[in-house]
Structure formats: C-alpha cells, structure tokens
Amino acid sequence: MGAGALLSKDTESMNFVPLITPALQSRNRLLCYGEDHQQESTMASSQPWWRFLLLLVVHLLIQPEGCSSNDGKFLQVHVRKANGLRGDPVGATDAYVRVSYGSTTKTTPPVSEDDNPIWNINFxxxxxxxxxxxxxxxxxxxxxxxxxxxxxxxxxxxxxxxSSCQLLKDAIFYYGYTILTEADF
Structure with a gap:
C-alpha cells in the first residue's frame, strides 16, 4: 500500500474530508505516482475553493497575537486567595496558581504550609x-x-x-480581572 493510499485513508476519517479530499488525492497522485504537473494545476484552477478553505481554517485556529485584539484595552488579572485546599494527606498545602491567557502563562510563587493561601498578586x-x-x-x-x-x-x-470558583474537594479559589484602557496608565 502506497503512502498516497495511507494519506487518503487517514483523511477520510476527518470531518472536513468532503471539502479537502479532492485536493489531497490530486497531490497524492502527483507525489506518489509521478503524474504530470499539469493535472495538479488544472485541479487547482478549477477548484480554488480548497485554498480558501485552508486559509480560513488557519485564520480561525491559529491566529497570531494581535490579529483579533480589542485595540486600546489591556488585561490585568488579580490572583487573590483560596480557602479549604487539601492537597497532601499529611501536612498543609504548598499552593501556587498558574494563570494562562492566549499563549501567555504566568505563575504565582507557592505559599508554604497553608490550606488557605493568600497571594494578592496582579499579572x-x-x-x-x-x-x-x-x-x-x-x-x-x-x-x-x-x-x-x-x-x-x-x-x-x-x-x-x-469572583470565585469551586475547585476539587470543595475548595474555593478567588480571583478578579480588570480591563484597562490606555487612559488608565
């Protein structure tokens, strides 16, 4: 079984196959069986929608930072505290918080031996x-x-x-955020 057959078989299990399969099959024939380059260019010019579809998927799924921003608005996150944490069976919790937004992740330092830690940190x-x-x-x-x-x-x-949210074992985490404008700086 050739690599082209494997690629076509694998792509048939995907949801968007009816839209992309003809383009992949044409490219597979060209790469695996050495068919004439003219066949691929004919397919591309007669069905330009598949290129548009691929660009749309890339745009929606892999947006670079800044493409879809609310200009002039900035996010400040407040990591407040937690109550009722129970991580270790023996001893108190050494809790920390990892905050993620988009492709950015920030972490608080751990609060040692405290089941009710207070961080009061802004990011x-x-x-x-x-x-x-x-x-x-x-x-x-x-x-x-x-x-x-x-x-x-x-x-x-x-x-x-x-606000707050419930964590595992009935613990509560308290947080906040503020959207600032350029005038706030």
Missing part, C-alpha cells in the same frame, strides 16, 4: 484578545509531582470582575 497580560478565556490552575507543590487541585475557565467579557 499584566497585555492586549485583550476576543474569544480567549482566562484559565486558572491551582497546584500543590511537591518534591516529585505537583498535585492539581482544580481549575477555572473564565471568559473575559466585563471591565471589572471579582
């Missing part, structure tokens, strides 16, 4: 990007493997938010 994440969510992951720092204690996924919609 600046730059321009607000439409469609991105804030993700807070709370961990208990250990020697070999850190224990995940829960997470919150928060859409960035309003200007000033102060």
């Amino acid at each position: 600046d994440f730059g321009k607000v990007m439409s469609g991105y969510k804030l993700e807070f992951d709370v961990f208990d720092k250990d020697v070999f493997f850190d224990d995940w204690m829960g997470s919150c996924n928060v859409p960035v919609e309003n200007n000033n938010v102060s």
Whole structure:
C-alpha cells in the first residue's frame, strides 16, 4: 500500500474530508505516482475553493497575537486567595496558581504550609484578545509531582470582575480581572 493510499485513508476519517479530499488525492497522485504537473494545476484552477478553505481554517485556529485584539484595552488579572485546599494527606498545602491567557502563562510563587493561601498578586497580560478565556490552575507543590487541585475557565467579557470558583474537594479559589484602557496608565 502506497503512502498516497495511507494519506487518503487517514483523511477520510476527518470531518472536513468532503471539502479537502479532492485536493489531497490530486497531490497524492502527483507525489506518489509521478503524474504530470499539469493535472495538479488544472485541479487547482478549477477548484480554488480548497485554498480558501485552508486559509480560513488557519485564520480561525491559529491566529497570531494581535490579529483579533480589542485595540486600546489591556488585561490585568488579580490572583487573590483560596480557602479549604487539601492537597497532601499529611501536612498543609504548598499552593501556587498558574494563570494562562492566549499563549501567555504566568505563575504565582507557592505559599508554604497553608490550606488557605493568600497571594494578592496582579499579572499584566497585555492586549485583550476576543474569544480567549482566562484559565486558572491551582497546584500543590511537591518534591516529585505537583498535585492539581482544580481549575477555572473564565471568559473575559466585563471591565471589572471579582469572583470565585469551586475547585476539587470543595475548595474555593478567588480571583478578579480588570480591563484597562490606555487612559488608565
């Protein structure tokens, strides 16, 4: 079985196959069986929609930073505190928070031996990007493997938010965020 047959078979299991399969099959014939280059260029000019589709998929799934920003708006995240953390069976929790927004991730320092840690740390994440969510992951720092204690996924919609979310084992995490404008600096 040739590589072209494997590629075609694999692509048939994808959801967008009816749209892209003719283009892939044409390219597979050219690469695997050495068919004339004219056949591929005929296919490309007679069906330009597949190139548009690929560009659209790339645009929607892999947007570079700044492409879809709310100009002049900046995100500041507030990592407040947590209550009722229970990470280790013996001893108190050494908790820290990892905050992600878009392709940027920031981490608080761990608060040692405290099941009710208070961080009160602000992080600046730059321009607000439409469609991105804030993700807070709370961990208990250990020697070999850190224990995940829960997470919150928060859409960035309003200007000033102060809220909380429930983590594992009925623990509560408190956070906030502010959307600033250039006038606030």
